[in-house]
Amino acid sequence: MTAKPIPDLHLTLASASPRRRELLARLGIEPDAVAPADIDETPRKDELPRDYAVRMAREKALAVAADGFVLGGDTVVAVGRRILPKAEDEATARRCLELLSGRRHRVLSAIALRAPDGSLRERLNETVVRFKRFSDAEIGAYLASGEWHGKAGGYAIQGAAEGLVVWLQGSHSGVMGLPLYETRTLLVSAGFALG
């Protein structure tokens, strides 16, 4: 007889991002299900980057119908109060890189966990990153790499972009999409049994 799964112990990752899954695996966690949340990701008028990141993580965790725990996450790159887009085309990626060149920016990475009793817990990681001042050749080479595609702020720190980072204060995993310290403490505080 096959043992019936216990729904309360299930974890669903409400994300289409393969990086979030890889980062979760570093905590020894393999989600029982991966179910991308289909939500409207348009920022509200005058919404602050950190409020937007937390709201998106929360909406993702709430949008997925599943038993057990549901984990949502959202990563936002911000320059001051300005939320940078996810770069879906080269022109957008170029604009992001020109804006980020030689200056500090913030990466807000929020996570939200819906527990089996329906309660919701959230955590936010804020990391400050400073890139070198980019030459035209560096921007050209980075755009040619295609690594910017689908990434908030038009770069991926897990690739060649890290070679352009002068300084970072905060969480490397947070910039990639899932801040591991916050994720671990959130799961522990909700009573999720870590391996």
Ligand SMILES: Cc1cn([C@H]2C[C@H](O)[C@@H](COP(=O)(O)OP(=O)(O)OP(=O)(O)O)O2)c(=O)[nH]c1=O
């Ligand atoms: C800044 C930065 C962002 N990113 C990625 C992480 C996220 O996947 C993406 C930000 O978009 P998100 O909306 O946070 O995530 P997503 O659309 O990829 O997946 P889902 O909404 O289904 O969870 O940018 C990197 O991979 N590396 C980086 O250095």
